[in-house]
Amino acid sequence: MTSGDASTPGDTHSGFVAIVGKPNVGKSTLMNAFLGTKVAPTSPRPQTTRRGVRGIHTTDTHQIVFVDTPGVHKPKDALGKYMNHEVHAALADVDAIIWVVDLRHPPTDEDGLVAHQIRDLPKPLFLVGNKTDIAKYPDEAMKLYRAQLEGRAAETQELMLSAQNDPNAVALLRQQVLDILPEGPFFYPRGGASDQTREMWAAEIIREEAMKKLRDELPYAVATRVNRWTEREDGLQRIEGEIVVEKSAHKGMVIGAGGKQLKEIGQAARKQLEVFLSRKVYLGLEVIVIPGWREDTEALRELGYE
Ligand SMILES: Nc1nc2c(ncn2[C@@H]2O[C@H](COP(=O)(O)OP(=O)(O)OP(=O)(O)O)[C@@H](O)[C@H]2O)c(=O)[nH]1
Numbered sequence: 001m002t003s004g005d006a007s008t009p010g011d012t013h014s015g016f017v018a019i020v021g022k023p024n025v026g027k028s029t030l031m032n033a034f035l036g037t038k039v040a041p042t043s044p045r046p047q048t049t050r051r052g053v054r055g056i057h058t059t060d061t062h063q064i065v066f067v068d069t070p071g072v073h074k075p076k077d078a079l080g081k082y083m084n085h086e087v088h089a090a091l092a093d094v095d096a097i098i099w100v101v102d103l104r105h106p107p108t109d110e111d112g113l114v115a116h117q118i119r120d121l122p123k124p125l126f127l128v129g130n131k132t133d134i135a136k137y138p139d140e141a142m143k144l145y146r147a148q149l150e151g152r153a154a155e156t157q158e159l160m161l162s163a164q165n166d167p168n169a170v171a172l173l174r175q176q177v178l179d180i181l182p183e184g185p186f187f188y189p190r191g192g193a194s195d196q197t198r199e200m201w202a203a204e205i206i207r208e209e210a211m212k213k214l215r216d217e218l219p220y221a222v223a224t225r226v227n228r229w230t231e232r233e234d235g236l237q238r239i240e241g242e243i244v245v246e247k248s249a250h251k252g253m254v255i256g257a258g259g260k261q262l263k264e265i266g267q268a269a270r271k272q273l274e275v276f277l278s279r280k281v282y283l284g285l286e287v288i289v290i291p292g293w294r295e296d297t298e299a300l301r302e303l304g305y306e
């Protein structure tokens with residue numbers, strides 16, 4: 001097929017591709033690298049991603065809808081259950097799967113949980129060994145991950161790369177994914193990189209910065225949302241957001257002595273927003289308490305976890 005005209009059905013190929021794996025292996029980093037922009041939050045802390053976020057890559061004739069998913073883990077609360085449910089839902093709906101593993105370490109029980117879920121799915125699978133830049137024994141580790149898929153009947157391909165600093169390998173993998181997409185119409189208009197609203201996206205950037213700065217259990221007790229976004233005539237983006245905590249004792253811990261920590265979170269988030277929006281940003285942040293929100297289905301829904 002050589003036509004660049006995607007208007008005739010049959011001329012286009014498209015599909016959904018889930019990016020799955022245990023927490024912290026680099027799934028969101030890989031999706032952002034596929035797209036060449038920041039769609040999903042990433043952080044050194046496990047369980048950064050909480051809901052399935054779609055990242056869209058469109059060429060003249062092909063469209064991949066990547067679905068970045070939360071890391072598979074043993075859930076401890078209603079939020080954790082929701083996160084694992086997001087993975088199940090994504091796997092049921094997609095045309096192909098990318099399983100990301102961390103080549104610095106051999107497989108753990110959590111990798112086993114992932115392998116168990118995908119081994120018998122009759123869908124093309126890409127086993128992606130990530131973090132080659134910092135892995136000491138990548139080949140040995142890859143062998144162990146490969147063994148977790150033993151007996152799998154459906155098509156499986158493998159690649160080792162660094163999602164963080166190996167754009168050529170990422171582009172190669174993206175091409176391999178493009179090559180297996182079935183014929184079909186585009187799901188999203190050209191030009192968009194994500195299915196999120198700008199408010200959801202900004203809230204995730206704020207949460208990423210909060211997760212990076214907060215300590216102990218606090219990163220997991222925090223949610224974020226953006227309630228207002230207005231544009232001034234001179235182009236300044238005025239964004240007002242909330243950091244939600246589950247106990248009043250946490251409020252002061254997020255704000256920090258003299259408001260220092262909240263200020264730092266706000267500054268770091270504002271900088272990121274300015275880079276990706278190419279606009280000046282005013283970011284107003286408030287910390288509010290929704291008692292026990294992680295266990296409260298209604299609060300979870302209100303915070304976008306439904
Ligand atoms: N050195 C190195 N670090 C990486 C690479 N890919 C990801 N990371 C880092 O690994 C950490 C986790 O990355 P994420 O992309 O947030 O991982 P994730 O799998 O989406 O994690 P969850 O959303 O928590 O499940 C971050 O600190 C990344 O910067 C890589 O190829 N090399």
Ligand SMILES: [Mg+2]
Nearest residue numbers: 027028048049
């Ligand atoms: Mg993630």
